[in-house]
Amino acid sequence: MRYGLGWVLGLRDEDPNGELFFQGKALDESFKYPGLEELEKNFHDISPKVYQKLLEATDEELDEIFQIGMNIPFVPETKLNFAGMCIGREDYLCGQIGLMRKILDYPGMKYDVDENLKY
Numbered sequence: 001m002r003y004g005l006g007w008v009l010g011l012r013d014e015d016p017n018g019e020l021f022f023q024g025k026a027l028d029e030s031f032k033y034p035g036l037e038e039l040e041k042n043f044h045d046i047s048p049k050v051y052q053k054l055l056e057a058t059d060e061e062l063d064e065i066f067q068i069g070m071n072i073p074f075v076p077e078t079k080l081n082f083a084g085m086c087i088g089r090e091d092y093l094c095g096q097i098g099l100m101r102k103i104l105d106y107p108g109m110k111y112d113v114d115e116n117l118k119y
Helices: 002-008 018-024 036-056 079-103
Strands: none
Touching: 002 036, 002 079
16 A cells, blocks of 8 residues: 555655555465565555655645546545545555454454654
8 A cells, every 4th residue: 555655646666566465456375475574674665755755745736636446426536535545445454454363363463653663
């Protein structure tokens, strides 16, 4: 989600795992997925860049049309609404991870705050 949001905001960083995850692709057991360490590295690489782009974005930029194909007449397809959808998607995925952890009898999710992160 963050690489997609970054792209919409003008970043041109490519998601190194885009072919695995682009547009919410389903799990394909024939693929070799990256480990958690690599995913965390990518997350911490793109996150501050997207954060900075959001800080710099003007109201006019966020109000620009960005077609996402929802075709809902009362939801304007703008960059701002796309950003909101990205945040909602990340929230949804955290919930799914929590559910899977419960199903697999793993400990629950932890939401520790790293005070050193500035994004």
